[in-house]
Amino acid sequence: MPQTICATVILARGGSKGVPGKNLRRVGGVSLIGRAVRAAVAAQSQSAVYVSTDDAAIAAEAQHHGAQVIDRPAEISNDTASSEAGWLHALPHVRADLPGLTHLTFLQCTSPFISADDIDACLAAVTQAKAACALSVVEDHSFLWGLDAQGLGVGQNHDHLQQRKRRQDLPPQYRENGAIYCVQADLFEATGQRFCGPVALCPVDQPPLEIDSLADLDLASTMASTTACGAPPAKALAQVRALVMDFDGVHTDNLVMTDQDGRETVMTSRGDGMGLAELARHSTIQRLIISKERNPVVLARAAKLGIEVIAATDDKVAALDLWLARAGLDWTQMLYVGNDINDAPAMQRAGLTACPSDAHADVVGHADWILPYPGGRGALRHLCDILVKIQEPLSDG
CATH class of the missing domain: 3.90.550.10 (Spore Coat Polysaccharide Biosynthesis Protein SpsA; Chain A)
Incomplete structure (x- = not known):
């Protein structure tokens, strides 16, 4: 053939x-x-x-x-x-x-x-x-109508003069x-x-x-x-065993407020936090935040969420190699969420990748899943909601 x-x-x-x-x-x-x-x-x-x-x-x-x-x-x-x-x-x-x-x-x-x-x-x-x-x-289970020679309604795929059929009984x-x-x-x-x-x-x-x-x-x-429209196939998402997330631009909106003493503050989403908590409750997926930032806000937010963190790292691939080995996992089991060019090397290795809707244009090309919300404004919540629906619950509760 x-x-x-x-x-x-x-x-x-x-x-x-x-x-x-x-x-x-x-x-x-x-x-x-x-x-x-x-x-x-x-x-x-x-x-x-x-x-x-x-x-x-x-x-x-x-x-x-x-x-x-x-x-x-x-x-x-x-x-x-x-x-x-x-x-x-x-x-x-x-x-x-x-x-x-x-x-x-x-x-x-x-x-x-x-x-x-x-x-x-x-x-x-x-x-x-x-x-x-x-x-x-x-x-299409619609009842279709047309007009007869006198301009009156007439059933096209049903006989309207007979007892009304159920939709599922139509041809x-x-x-x-x-x-x-x-x-x-x-x-x-x-x-x-x-x-x-x-x-x-x-x-x-x-x-x-x-x-x-x-x-x-x-x-x-x-x-x-x-909905899950635009997400990777459910079969692929069901294989995810590790959710690895950049911090700035994923957990935050990628903006920072700096006061006169150089102290920085960022905005994060309570909705994203709830989504990550629900993911932990309904699945065995391991969660990790990885960031090149040395700002203590990364550690504080990770502690608040109860998520493991690797901070102040410039080589994310090397750091993740070690983390995966300790966790007994490999790159194919990872869903990596990034937003900027320093995430690209890790995204090229990960089994599945995602990015917020406002990610850098060069990162979008590496993403299997472009989330329908910006970073820090619901992107992670959407991702977690989909994963929770697909992953088998840990218990009926």
Whole structure:
């Protein structure tokens, strides 16, 4: 059987009438283009990720999150150009890098909750069904209505003149959610259509939301802050045995107040503290604060939280090597939370990594999980709440 080689193409033009600068707007601390790119980069089935754009800022953001950029001509970058035109323009660029290309995956930035697993599943749906194409869909249990010749309502997927059925008794139906499309590259090129032959459906469990307005954007941001959307897979989080956290910019908002005598004070979050306490109560995850700071506030806060601390260290990797050995753990079992460039070496070694939404741009590229809150303002609470839900409780109490 020929090897499947698939690449992702994401269209992201600069102009947007409904939501100006839409593709750079943030949901859960990450731009819409960044969310799409990160999902595709994390998908095991994708050999490369490309963003086709006419906008320099979008191009820079896409590259920052791991995509290659294709310059999109002005004539297919306006709001009347079809998506197919953009994808067909990108195809020769992709083939030049991947001569054995068999499939393409198209992602829409306006669907902010695309996951790597969903992308892999959509490609699998094409290949397993021997279909020409596939798309992501959500189950729809709605009662659909239309108008008859007299303009009166008539049931479409139910007989409204008969006894009312239960929703679960309606015939199976699915709604296109506009997030993911997979196609056989040759058939797409020949037809110029995303539905280029027999179609496979890939049901996904994403929130059914597309960003078309500022209200949609606000709703997506709320959903990102209250759910595990954007978090690493539950199976990976269940393997975490050590939570290691930088201090400044993670436990704090990265600001410091200095008085005339040089004494420094910082702000921390009671909510973060409660989250860490709940994590200790419901799991066996070992917790550690590691900081290069020599300020006694680090030790005082760690003592208050009952968390082990390594302070005044300039080589975090070496310090963590020793700590892990003493704890009987290894780097693959660690979830490291950092916010700035001095955290990057440790983040490159850790099994999983996270950062607050306001982390330094260079750190974001190392993070598996961009938390939907800033440092010192709920980032750790969100992380701990998700871990508590996933980890097995120590007891029923």
